[in-house]
Amino acid sequence: MLARTQGFDVRTASSPAAVIAMCEAEELDVCLLDLNYARDTTSGTEGLDLLSRLREIDPTLPVVVMTAWGTIEGAVEAVRRGARDYLQKPWDNARLLATLSAQLELRRALRTVNRLDAEAARTREAELPVMVARSRAMQQVMSLVERVAPSNASILITGEHGTGKEVLARTIHAASARRDHAFVAVNAGGLSDGVLESELFGHVKGAFTDARTDRTGCFELADGGTLFLDEIANMPLGQQARLLRVLQTGEFHPVGSSRARRVDVRVLAATNADVAREAAAGRLREDLVYRLNTVELRLPALRERRDDLAELASVFLARARGGSQRRLGASAMQALLAHSWPGNVRELEHVIERASLLASGDEITADDLQLRPRGDLPPQLEDMTLEQVERHLIERALAAHGGNVSEAARVLGLSRSALYRRLTSLGIRS
Ligand SMILES: Nc1ncnc2c1ncn2[C@@H]1O[C@H](COP(=O)(O)OP(=O)(O)OP(=O)(O)O)[C@@H](O)[C@H]1O
Numbered sequence: 001m002l003a004r005t006q007g008f009d010v011r012t013a014s015s016p017a018a019v020i021a022m023c024e025a026e027e028l029d030v031c032l033l034d035l036n037y038a039r040d041t042t043s044g045t046e047g048l049d050l051l052s053r054l055r056e057i058d059p060t061l062p063v064v065v066m067t068a069w070g071t072i073e074g075a076v077e078a079v080r081r082g083a084r085d086y087l088q089k090p091w092d093n094a095r096l097l098a099t100l101s102a103q104l105e106l107r108r109a110l111r112t113v114n115r116l117d118a119e120a121a122r123t124r125e126a127e128l129p130v131m132v133a134r135s136r137a138m139q140q141v142m143s144l145v146e147r148v149a150p151s152n153a154s155i156l157i158t159g160e161h162g163t164g165k166e167v168l169a170r171t172i173h174a175a176s177a178r179r180d181h182a183f184v185a186v187n188a189g190g191l192s193d194g195v196l197e198s199e200l201f202g203h204v205k206g207a208f209t210d211a212r213t214d215r216t217g218c219f220e221l222a223d224g225g226t227l228f229l230d231e232i233a234n235m236p237l238g239q240q241a242r243l244l245r246v247l248q249t250g251e252f253h254p255v256g257s258s259r260a261r262r263v264d265v266r267v268l269a270a271t272n273a274d275v276a277r278e279a280a281a282g283r284l285r286e287d288l289v290y291r292l293n294t295v296e297l298r299l300p301a302l303r304e305r306r307d308d309l310a311e312l313a314s315v316f317l318a319r320a321r322g323g324s325q326r327r328l329g330a331s332a333m334q335a336l337l338a339h340s341w342p343g344n345v346r347e348l349e350h351v352i353e354r355a356s357l358l359a360s361g362d363e364i365t366a367d368d369l370q371l372r373p374r375g376d377l378p379p380q381l382e383d384m385t386l387e388q389v390e391r392h393l394i395e396r397a398l399a400a401h402g403g404n405v406s407e408a409a410r411v412l413g414l415s416r417s418a419l420y421r422r423l424t425s426l427g428i429r430s
């Protein structure tokens with residue numbers, strides 16, 4: 001009666017079953033819950049059980065419990081079980097109304113956040129990967145993609161660094177019947193044996209010292225969807241064996257669990273290595289390759305598809321901060337076409353980003369791109385800065401080894417990680 005006089009739209013129920021029926025039937029904003037229902041009971045267990053049920057039905061419904069004098073433990077237990085607040089009986093009218101109003105306001109704020117999150121998630125899902133594929137070399141790849149994407153076939157994507165292996169994997173997922181389920185990407189080459197195992201298959205609490213809670217692995221996250229295994233040639237051999245078994249049986253065990261789990265996952269794998277050579281050298285299991293490359297897609301290097309340069313550049317220009325007003329001038333276009341792009345599409349993306357920041361006018365010039373036009377003649381060392389020499393030697397080493405960073409690092413006398421740092425600082429790859 002008090003709440004009604006204050007303009008609240010009130011529903012009442014006098015048994016746990018009636019409360020549950022009501023909460024299932026309509027979405028309520030706040031629940032004021034007494035802890036005892038049956039005549040002559042004061043234990044509060046009825047109310048506490050009901051509270052737990054309500055939390056299961058609608059975890060966002062704020063529940064305010066009412067307790068009698070002397071049963072403060074009941075109130076504490078209620079808050080522990082998820083009640084937002086409690087009032088002691090006999091209650092103070094002003095305090096009761098203030099509590100209800102505060103919970104309503106909180107609930108409205110939480111709903112707004114939830115709605116914005118859901119919207120953001122939906123637009124992210126709807127966002128298809130941009131895949132520029134105008135050139136003949138890419139058209140061949142895309143016509144194969146069109147045929148194999150809707151199937152469940154395992155696809156191995158090969159290509160140099162930065163050629164777009166991951167965007168292609170996303171494109172395949174988006175073109176498959178699995179598009180409404182997850183696309184989960186794992187870098188299989190960058191993690192140690194044990195870490196990768198729990199990343200892929202999850203673990204149960206207590207499986208090892210740091211396993212304080214259960215963890216869901218990528219195979220389970222990707223159930224119904226697509227799992228993208230990147231850098232497959234660098235996967236530790238022990239995990240290759242495990243992966244092969246999963247692919248053969250469709251079953252896996254989380255680390256520390258003896259219960260097998262079944263999932264429905266399509267696997268796409270990628271590598272920038274020469275698969276045949278890695279297999280011959282014993283670094284990549286041949287039987288695993290057979291499982292993964294039902295179809296093999298090779299992404300051409302950017303220098304083999306110069307017809308894509310202009311469109312790629314304008315896509316990246318539109319994406320770059322503040323770049324929307326600028327356009328590429330003729331000299332810039334010429335410089336783009338003359339460059340050899342050892343870092344492929346990713347290098348182009350970085351070059352355009354940098355240029356859109358550097359350019360002073362409406363038009364991006366060749367100078368803004370900071371590319372060295374490289375003819376057949378080697379540039380004169382004396383005319384170059386140290387950074388240009390470094391860039392030149394690194395690009396040459398990468399080009400000579402098909403973009404393979406390990407090989408390039410070896411001939412340059414650098415460690416792999418030292419080369420990666422230089423590639424990043426020079427903007428050749430991220
Ligand atoms: N055909 C394309 N159309 C539009 N953008 C592309 C295309 N190919 C690549 N990109 C962009 O270039 C960047 C590099 O692509 P991606 O990460 O897929 O390359 P990758 O082959 O996986 O590289 P790495 O071997 O180094 O991991 C990304 O930002 C991607 O969006």
Ligand SMILES: [Mg+2]
Pocket residue numbers: 165166230
């Ligand atoms: Mg990649």
